[in-house]
Amino acid sequence: MNGTKDILRFTTAGSVDDGKSTLIGRLLYDCEQIPQDQIELVQRISERKGLTEIDLSLFTDGLKDERAQGITIDVAYRYFTTEKRKFIIADTPGHLQYTRNMVTGASTANAAIILIDARKGVLEQTRRHSFIASLLHIQHLIVCVNKMDLVDFSKAQFDQISASFLDFSAKLDIIDVQFIPISALQGDNVVHRSEKMTWFQGATLLHTLENLSVANEVNQIDFRFPVQHPIRVDEGSVQDYRAYAGQIASGIIRVGDEVQVLPGDARTTVKTIQGMNGNVTEACAPQSISIVLADEFDISRGDMIVKPTNQAEQLSQFSAMLCWMSAKPFVSAKKYVIRHTTREAKLVIKSIQYVYDLNELKRMEGIQELNMNDIARVDVQLSAPIFVDSFRKNKATGSFIIIDEQSNETVAAGMIF
């Protein structure tokens, strides 16, 4: 069977000139994941452009407008696989609306690759990307110092960039940082070990990605089950079946466990758990299951099943970090909709505590507006409570989006901590 092969999702951040497309192309090419017909196509285009070597960046070529302008407009998803892992890359553009796109790509990522041009070192945008990765609580940062071929594969240059990165990243909430000197163009330390940088003792990028530990990233301690919808069956061989479908947001549940349904204090026990292949005695996050309870209650979408001894906090007033994603600025008197797990309520933003200056990584107080790509700490008031854990402890129950009811647009992403 397919045993223990798992999925690693990572995002790549870097600007137009950092060689991000070349790096992704190199990864796919050296892992032999690009079909021969595509290689031939890209070879022909490269020759037409007068290049002597294949232009690896062309493998991640996107939409019509992007090809015309030579830029990436939107997050694109790429896939490759090795014996050990399946990889999902959220390839985010470096310049246009970088915050909004990077937040989107980072929201599902286990790791982020931060690209630095070896000639330029740590730039403002390096700091911005790292800040966003830490805000989204990405566990692993892999700093790739690229274009080492253009600095004579200099160890001193690499060491100096690593040190200056660590200098500012100490202020960020990052769990694991690794540095790799690479040349995406020539393939050094991407999939194959570099012969020109024998001074580097660490692993290649691929080896690093294959061996990152993601085992502890899903919270398997605090059981949280947001109900997606009830399932009722009363026909044929199945009589009077009443279950609650959902994906376990965190934790483990077993048949016979005592549970409580939020909102309220109704308690009962778990009678059966239906997994993807029939009944099971236990299930863990992030499995999709349906639960049959020993007693009948009026339970609907947005309710949350927890254990009485370990409950989420019921909050209708709190402060949160927001990334504003809409071209329409925030309107202070407006009632928005909050979506948190499967639950919705009305929301108003009561006040803005501060907005981050992403260039200086400083808080700016006294600002009354939120525009696209702003990251801010705000106080909100809801029409009904939601069931929350701190984002740092539990991403699934610490995150939310804000929707503008008039335009139906998702206008912000929020984190509660």
Place this chain on the structure above:
Amino acid sequence: MKYRLNYLQELETEAVFVIREVFAQFQHPCILFSGGKDSIVLTHLAVKAFAPGPIPFPLLHIDTGHNFQETLDFRDELAEKRAFRLVVGKVEDSIVRQTVSEEAGPNANRNRAQSITLLENMELLGFDAAMGGGRRDEEKARAKERFFSHRDAFGQWDPKNQGPEIWNLYNGRKNEGEQFRVFPISNWTELDIWEYILQEQIELPRLYFSHRRNCVKRKGSILADSPFLLPHPNDEKAELSVRFRTIGDMTISGAMESSASTVSEIIAELKEMNQSERGGRSDDFRSESSMEDRKKEGYF
């Protein structure tokens, strides 16, 4: 049990979550069922999502009239055996209504026409969301597709103006008359699909497995010989052992010579072989951006 999911379990739980979100967020969803492996896997996942009850919405098949008979037979048998509600929208009916006209020229096909028939049927039957088996690894325009993909009142996709999709908080809100296309298996690759078919022992049309067939060799590709295929001067006819990697209309689905007759053999062949999945699809070759252009018009 180990409290970790392997990659197929993770893809499965993600897809089931998305299918259940569609049921919870929309009034009248449907599954776009083509009889191809991706929509068969999607339907299999929908069965799991609502077990032990039935899938609470219909399957919609857009029949171009140029389908393989094997596909249609498989579709009807599956629907009967599993008691699925099946709705068929026909391109022929759109032609009668004069909303679609047949393409002219030697490479004429009904690929673009099916977008119109699809939109007409969604409007006619009041569907507000259609789930499809589209995958991001298939084609470059699909790589930018959201799980929940908004379509305006004309069914059009606006790739430059897609809403952000963050965590797994899918936003299916829309105005009256607008619709969504939803792609629960966005993150699956072709190989993932086959590994899952093997694991779940999912039945497929026999077109996917090696069989003898009268074929037409044309410009490096192999097409099934059929009355729908307009003859070209340099066509070469031959009886070959082939299988199809993707199944669409008989006029556009390229076959490949293969002796793979089981799912395991297909997986082994895929791992060896080094050609794009849609490499045999002449509908993608009309121009560099033909998939993107068709999607903008309402194609799935």
